[in-house]
């Protein structure tokens with residue numbers, strides 16, 4: 001079970017690494033209810049918990065908005081507040097008073113350029129973030145802490161980018177998030193989105209031969225060596241080796 005989970009986490013990490021450039025130390029923005037869930041399970045070290053999940057170095061961040069929120073939650077959240085205070089404080093790029101969730105949305109922006117993971121129990125926030133390209137989401141369940149697999153939307157998004165034969169980064173420049181891609185607004189040109197109108201049908205591109213059907217050129221051994229090898233074979237025709245066999249059968253006969 002545990003090994004299976006490791007495998008799934010590795011696969012997801014590789015997905016975000018290959019397609020979006022996530023790398024260690026992994027930066028995780030945590031919100032108050034995630035810290036609370038981890039602390040309630042008897043573990044005050046949120047960063048260590050995340051590091052164990054991601055099997056690598058982690059920097060866990062809160063925002064002042066999250067701490068402020070937890071301060072207002074009373075005694076029940078004392079330990080949670082302590083746990084949150086031990087994390088690094090991410091300085092967000094705005095000063096306006098906001099809710100903790102809004103602050104996280106703001107820091108992620110529409111492309112998560114800073115490569116944050118987000119750890120949250122807030123379903124609305126999860127849903128919102130799953131529509132922004134490239135936000136790995138972490139949450140706590142009764143079985144422990146989990147990393148959400150990339151959703152179908154994100155997988156299709158990556159697929160379209162690779163079909164367009166460009167890096168995701170370049171592909172993104174022509175669009176605003178996955179929502180736009182889904183509606184085919186900005187990237188109607190990507191395979192099969194909006195059907196091209198009459199006269200807009202794209203010409204079939206002339207393509208080279210299918211690389212998979214082209215035979216590889218066989219490397220030829222230099223002439224001299226080849227001849228020598230042939231000569232060798234003629235001189236000493238291969239003999240079937242009977243080593244041991246004869247003796248063994250002979251022995252058998254003797255015994256019988």
Ligand SMILES: [Zn+2]
Nearest residue numbers: 092094095103
């Ligand atoms: Zn802020």
